[in-house]
Structures are given as structure tokens and as C-alpha cells.
Amino acid sequence: MVYEVNDLKILQKGFNYSQDGPGNRLVYHLQGCNFRCRWCSNADAIPLENLAARDVSIDEIYDEIMRSRMMFFDGGGVTFTGGECTLQSGELLPLLKKLKGSGISTCIETNGSLPSLREMAEYIDYPIIDLKHPDDEIHKKWTGHSNAQTLENIEFFLNSGKQVHIRIPLINGVNICPEKFAKYFSQFDTSNAVFEFLPYHEFGKDKWQGRYEMENAFVSAETVDEFTRIFNSRGLKTVKT
Numbered sequence: 001m002v003y004e005v006n007d008l009k010i011l012q013k014g015f016n017y018s019q020d021g022p023g024n025r026l027v028y029h030l031q032g033c034n035f036r037c038r039w040c041s042n043a044d045a046i047p048l049e050n051l052a053a054r055d056v057s058i059d060e061i062y063d064e065i066m067r068s069r070m071m072f073f074d075g076g077g078v079t080f081t082g083g084e085c086t087l088q089s090g091e092l093l094p095l096l097k098k099l100k101g102s103g104i105s106t107c108i109e110t111n112g113s114l115p116s117l118r119e120m121a122e123y124i125d126y127p128i129i130d131l132k133h134p135d136d137e138i139h140k141k142w143t144g145h146s147n148a149q150t151l152e153n154i155e156f157f158l159n160s161g162k163q164v165h166i167r168i169p170l171i172n173g174v175n176i177c178p179e180k181f182a183k184y185f186s187q188f189d190t191s192n193a194v195f196e197f198l199p200y201h202e203f204g205k206d207k208w209q210g211r212y213e214m215e216n217a218f219v220s221a222e223t224v225d226e227f228t229r230i231f232n233s234r235g236l237k238t239v240k241t
């Protein structure tokens with residue numbers, strides 16, 4: 001699959017406040033993901049091809065973002081998410097460079113699985129990286145993909161001193177192991193990091209068109225509290241958005 005040069009394949013876009021990075025942000029959902037998380041709430045964004053997605057030139061996107069500047073209040077800006085936005089890094093990187101050069105706050109939400117994330121790091125003001133599980137075998141079982149590059153990229157950001165926001169989806173039967181997560185992160189200097197827990201939901205279930213496999217995956221408020229308590233006890237800062 002080769003995308004048109006200078007085009008990003010976009011499934012949808014819209015404004016969102018604080019949940020996709022700081023402040024009010026114009027959020028672009030890019031088509032295509034290399035993971036197959038069984039709980040994915042954006043299953044329509046997983047295939048590389050989707051008739052509902054549109055090829056848009058990076059010049060057109062840049063102009064649209066610049067026209068939207070007045071809306072970027074409370075420290076807002078632009079966010080690229082997915083799917084997995086770094087699959088389109090060939091086009092995303094020059095766009096991020098141009099946006100940074102114009103003083104626009106840039107954020108990406110990523111599963112962290114591609115080496116190209118590091119090349120983009122300099123041009124991302126606010127990286128949000130998901131970690132589904134610190135154990136590779138379990139990660140592969142539930143996402144269809146190794147976590148090795150994700151861990152490398154997380155370590156890169158933690159060691160770089162750049163701020164990083166790490167998100168952990170909490171899925172009953174998959175990753176309710178707060179000590180394992182906390183032990184993994186405690187190896188590093190996390191003074192530049194915040195951690196957020198996203199409890200399982202089923203808002204995107206219909207997008208699977210009957211192929212949804214998750215059962216009994218909801219987590220209790222006590223489970224979220226337990227993650228928070230264990231992370232905080234190890235000096236890992238937690239946030240809610």
C-alpha cells in the first residue's frame with residue numbers, strides 16, 4: 001500500500017477539548033493501524049484502505065490549521081491520531097515541521113510502534129503514547145503486534161527529558177496488573193512524564209459489525225484507584241483528562 005506523495009489519508013476530523021492533548025484542539029484521525037487491539041473503539045480506522053477516508057494534501061491541511069488558529073484556546077493546537085498516525089510519517093513529518101515553524105502547538109497520539117516516531121520527536125510538543133501491556137507475549141496476543149518498539153520509544157522519550165504523556169487502557173482480563181506496569185516505569189527517570197488510565201468502554205463496538213470479541217472487560221472504579229495508588233506510591237504522576 002503506497003499513499004499519494006504529500007497526501008495524508010484522513011478518516012475524520014473535528015475539535016475536541018483536553019482529551020487529545022492540552023486545550024482546544026483540531027484533531028485529525030488518520031486512516032490505518034498496524035495493531036489489531038480487540039477492544040479498539042476506532043475499528044473503522046484500522047484498515048489501510050477505507051472508502052470513507054479522504055486523501056488530503058499536506059498544504060491543504062496546513063492552510064486549514066492556520067485558518068483555525070483562533071480556536072486553539074487554553075494552550076490548544078493540532079493533534080494527529082488514528083488509527084496509527086505514524087504509519088504516514090513520510091507526510092506527517094514535513095507537516096509537523098511546518099506547523100512548528102509557524103508556532104502551532106503539535107500533539108500526536110500513537111501506539112509508539114514505529115521507529116519514525118523518534119525522527120518526529122523534535123516537532124511534537126505533546127506526545128501521547130499508549131502502552132497496552134509491558135509483557136511482549138501478552139501484548140502480541142491482544143494487539144497482534146510486539147511491544148518492543150513501543151517500549152524503546154517510551155524509553156527514548158523518558159530519557160530525552162521531553163515531556164511525554166503515557167496512556168494505559170485498563171481492560172479486565174488483559175492488563176489489570178498495576179505492579180507490573182509501575183515496576184517497568186520505575187526503572188526510569190519519569191520526572192517529565194504523566195500517566196493516564198483509560199477504563200474500558202464499548203462506545204466503538206458497532207464499528208466491528210458483529211466481529212467484536214471482548215467480553216467482561218469493564219473495570220471497576222476500585223481498579224482505577226488501585227492503579228493510581230500504586231503508581232503514585234512509586235512517584236509516578238497520574239492525570240485525568
Ligand code: SF4
Nearest residue numbers: 033035037040083111
Ligand atoms: S493501536 Fe489504537 S487504533 Fe490501533 S488497533 Fe489499537 S486501539 Fe485501535
